[in-house]
Every structure is written in structure tokens, then in C-alpha cells.
């Protein structure tokens with residue numbers, strides 16, 4: 001059992017625990033331990049042999065016991081029990097995700113908006129992970145607290161992008177935006193600005209409690225905007241604390257598939273959106289996906305390997321996930 005496989009088991013446990021409001025604290029502990037495994041990639045067999053699993057950051061006695069069982073048997077009876085209790089059993093049509101083929105993350109933030117690191121730091125971290133490209137997608141202006149970017153600041157950011165690319169050999173930076181989907185489904189930046197960017201992620205951030213018909217119209221309009229490449233965290237949910245938006249998923253996913261707009265699986269443990277169930281529906285309707293960390297700091301890139309189980313559980317083959325395509329095959333870059 002390697003550390004990434006174990007991280008995915010702990011991450012799924014954290015996810016299932018979050019569905020019970022009384023278990024949010026424990027859920028967060030499992031997610032934190034999963035993150036630490038994905039970051040540090042310790043030798044679990046050796047630690048288990050020497051009774052040192054608790055030396056891993058974030059791993060206390062309880063989680064160490066789950067890990068020990070996992071190392072010994074390759075399976076987690078605790079996970080199996082939670083899956084049964086929450087009515088989300090393993091299925092025989094899950095996919096295999098070979099993370100070695102992951103080419104780059106399409107959704108990340110820098111200190112141009114609410115990220116905690118510079119573009120150079122994010123780029124160096126992506127390069128160290130072997131990524132070929134990184135989408136730099138800071139926020140649009142509407143949400144003032146995150147210092148969103150307007151046309152002028154995007155232009156300034158593009159000059160920094162040029163400088164950073166010169167310093168990080170072999171990594172391509174895609175300059176993009178995570179643009180807000182406004183209440184009526186229009187976007188928070190004019191077409192003329194969206195047009196010149198390499199990648200446009202449109203995300204619902206506010207007014208998620210709109211009633212279903214209005215929310216459906218809003219999302220349909222967004223996936224029909226010809227500049228949109230990806231819908232970011234498509235429901236806006238925060239498992240354990242905030243329900244996501246409710247809309248006609250089948251209709252919106254179908255439109256997304258028809259327009260070649262990908263749906264994101266945002267692996268930030270606070271989001272995990274789309275859920276595996278919604279992602280499976282989208283898969284059946286012909287959608288493609290983007291599997292991203294939505295990283296606000298270099299360490300958060302590790303959300304992808306720990307959260308990749310979501311795509312696996314949804315049965316999504318890597319051919320349907322943009323991040324497994326070489327740069328030349330990312331049509332949005334030239335769109």
C-alpha cells in the first residue's frame with residue numbers, strides 16, 4: 001500500500017464522515033492526515049513495522065489503527081463500513097486513475113487574488129511535481145474580499161507570467177480567470193477580456209440558494225457562453241457545512257456536454273465538488289472533466305492525488321479528464 005493509495009482511503013473516509021454533522025471534527029482529522037500522506041509520501045510498511053505510524057503529521061492513535069489495517073490487508077474495514085452505512089458501496093465499474101499520466105492542474109490561485117503564494121512559487125511547485133502546464137486562474141472583480149482581477153490587472157499579470165515562464169523551464173503557464181457566474185448567468189468580465197485568456201473557469205460563488213428554476217437558467221446560460229471552458233466546483237457545496245446549489249443537473253450537464261464545456265471535480269477537501277454521484281451522471285451524459293486542486297498555496301497541489309478517488313468512484317476514464325491530455329490537445333488554449 002503506497003502513501004497515495006492510503007491517502008485516498010483516508011480522504012474518502014473523511015468525505016463520508018462529513019455527511020454526519022456530528023462527525024465534522026473527525027472528518028477534518030482524516031482529511032488532514034490524508035493531505036499529510038499525499039505531501040510527505042512516507043514509507044508506510046516501514047513505519048508500521050517499527051510501530052511509528054503516529055510519527056506522521058496529523059496521525060493520532062485512531063487514524064494509525066486504520067492505517068495499520070490498511071497496510072496489513074490492503075483494505076480498510078472502517079471504510080467498507082462507512083460506505084455501507086452511507087449507502088455508497090464500492091461498484092464494479094469504477095475506473096483506474098494513473099496519476100503518473102497527470103499533465104497539469106488547470107485551476108490555481110496566486111497572491112494576485114486570494115492565493116497565499118506568488119506565481120513563481122506556484123509555478124516552481126508545479127514544475128517539481130512534474131506538471132507540464134499550470135492554469136493560473138485568479139478571481140474576477142466582483143468579490144471584493146479576494147481582490148479580483150479586472151482587465152488592467154490581468155494585463156499586468158500577463159507580464160509577470162512571461163517573466164515567471166522564463167524562470168521555470170519546461171512549464172507552460174496558462175493565464176486564465178476564475179470568473180464569477182452572476183445571478184442571471186452572465187459573467188463577471190466582458191467578452192473582450194475573456195476572449196484573450198488561455199482558460200476561463202466559470203464558477204458559482206454567491207447566491208447559491210436561488211430557487212431551482214432560476215438556478216437552472218443561470219447555469220444553462222453560463223455553459224452556453226462560448227468563452228467558458230470549465231465550470232468550477234459546479235454546485236458550490238461545502239460538505240458538512242453548506243449544501244450546494246440545486247438545479248436541473250441533467251439539463252445543465254447535457255448542455256455542457258453539447259458545448260464542450262468541462263465540469264470540474266474540485267478536490268479541495270472543503271469542496272469535493274462535483275460529488276462522485278453527480279460526476280457519474282455527468283459522465284453518462286457525455287461530459288468531460290477537469291480534476292483540480294484549486295490550490296491557494298503550493299502544498300495544496302497534493303489535493304489532486306488524495307482526491308483522485310472521486311473520479312475513480314465516478315467511473316471516469318482518464319481520456320475524459322482534461323488534465324491527462326498533453327498541452328497540444330487542450331483545445332481551449334486556442335479557442
Ligand SMILES: [Zn+2]
Nearest residue numbers: 178203232233
Ligand atoms: Zn471558486
Ligand SMILES: [Zn+2]
Nearest residue numbers: 107109178294
Ligand atoms: Zn478557485
